[in-house]
Amino acid sequence: xxxxxxxxxxxxxxxxxxxxxxxxxxxxxxxxxxxxxxxxxxxxxxxxxxxxxxxxxxxxxxxxxxxxxxxxxxxxxxxxxxxxxxxxxxxxxxxxxxxxxxxxxxxxxxxxxxxxxxxxxxxxxxxxxxxxxxxxxxxxxxxxxxxxxxxxxxxxxxxxxxxxxxxxxxxxxxxxxxxxxxxxxxxxxxxxxxxxxxxxxxxxxxxxxxxxxxxxxxxxx
Numbered sequence: 001x002x003x004x005x006x007x008x009x010x011x012x013x014x015x016x017x018x019x020x021x022x023x024x025x026x027x028x029x030x031x032x033x034x035x036x037x038x039x040x041x042x043x044x045x046x047x048x049x050x051x052x053x054x055x056x057x058x059x060x061x062x063x064x065x066x067x068x069x070x071x072x073x074x075x076x077x078x079x080x081x082x083x084x085x086x087x088x089x090x091x092x093x094x095x096x097x098x099x100x101x102x103x104x105x106x107x108x109x110x111x112x113x114x115x116x117x118x119x120x121x122x123x124x125x126x127x128x129x130x131x132x133x134x135x136x137x138x139x140x141x142x143x144x145x146x147x148x149x150x151x152x153x154x155x156x157x158x159x160x161x162x163x164x165x166x167x168x169x170x171x172x173x174x175x176x177x178x179x180x181x182x183x184x185x186x187x188x189x190x191x192x193x194x195x196x197x198x199x200x201x202x203x204x205x206x207x208x209x210x211x212x213x214x215x216x217x218x219x220x221x
Contacts (some may be wrong), residue, residue, distance in 0.1 A: 005216045006031040006170070007209050008065045010196035011056075012047065012145040019056055026199060029209040032065040032086060033048060034174070034194045036145075039070040041050040042094045043143035050076070054083045067115065067174065067194075069142050070094065074101045079174030081108030089113030089136050089172075092125050101219075102131040115171070118150055122160045133169060134192070135160050139185070145196045149176025154188040161189025179211060186216040 009030050014022035023033055037053055040046040057064045063086035068077055073090045074097050080088045088105045091113055095101055105112040113134030114125060122203055135159050140147035160171055173185045174194035182193055202208035
């Protein structure tokens, strides 16, 4: 079975003073818009509070994939599903009650994702396989865009793919995804790709989304 490839551009590297315009530039080519929410506590950066994020979500012409890099995520995550996100990913390292929080996200109508920092083992969280719709493997340290892709994470992606097996769970990678790295990540088993600077720093962001999809699809099994 050939995996369906999804490209979800991150607006972290877009012009945040004109988010609606930036999203409109790539909406037709993208599967979802990736919304990085950072609180300057769990990660050393701040992007959006809930009020600003809600406005972006409600105005977005396509589905929103929220990535919550925040403390107290157990309390916050369901609200992102309730306000209209298609998927909401929490970080295992920030969550106190992983199973109940994932269930709350699903109950509110969104796909539930579990994100792991580079140093976090997937094997520690394999038991949550029946609670998740997305595993997110970070290929950089979360907190900032424009970082270098960590090739050493491909072993972790392969192990996650083996854990998923035939289940309809998305395997997402986030960090340093570009024309130079996306095929490697796809070959390792990823099928959802977060690309920020590669898209929004391109001369033609929409064409870049298409190019990334084509490269990932060319090696997907």
